[in-house]
Amino acid sequence: MDCLFCKIIAGEIPCDKVYEDEKVFAFRDINPQAPVHVLLVPKKHMRNILECDGETAAALVRAVGAVAKREGLEADGFRVISNCGRNGCQSVEHLHVHLLGGAQLSEKMS
Numbered sequence: 001m002d003c004l005f006c007k008i009i010a011g012e013i014p015c016d017k018v019y020e021d022e023k024v025f026a027f028r029d030i031n032p033q034a035p036v037h038v039l040l041v042p043k044k045h046m047r048n049i050l051e052c053d054g055e056t057a058a059a060l061v062r063a064v065g066a067v068a069k070r071e072g073l074e075a076d077g078f079r080v081i082s083n084c085g086r087n088g089c090q091s092v093e094h095l096h097v098h099l100l101g102g103a104q105l106s107e108k109m110s
Contacts, residue, residue, distance in 0.1 A: 003092070003094050005039075008027065008041075009025045009041065019038075019063060019067050023059035024059050025040075025041050026041070029098070034102055034103055036071045036078070036101045036102035037099070038099040039098060040099060041094055042059065042060065047095065048084045048095050049095055060097055064097060068099060073099075078099060078102075079098075079099075079101065080097055080098065081097070081098040083098075
């Protein structure tokens, strides 16, 4: 499989890892859109949120909470986004969740 995120999870491509558990791997985005911009990905390859099962969704939500706490985002809040497909601007076909925070984000979502 020629998946960028699978290669990052496998350690074939370096990253700035911020979290890992048995189901989720999280690392800093190389093109951050906020002071804190972390990508959380399931270790099991899934193309997008449409392929996500309940167990993986729960693991991602738990990981978002853990990373948000570690990054000090609890007090002022943060945004969680998962892009899906071409029209959703998904750039890598491996399910991933963006965790953004550390500053006031725009109310505009596009």
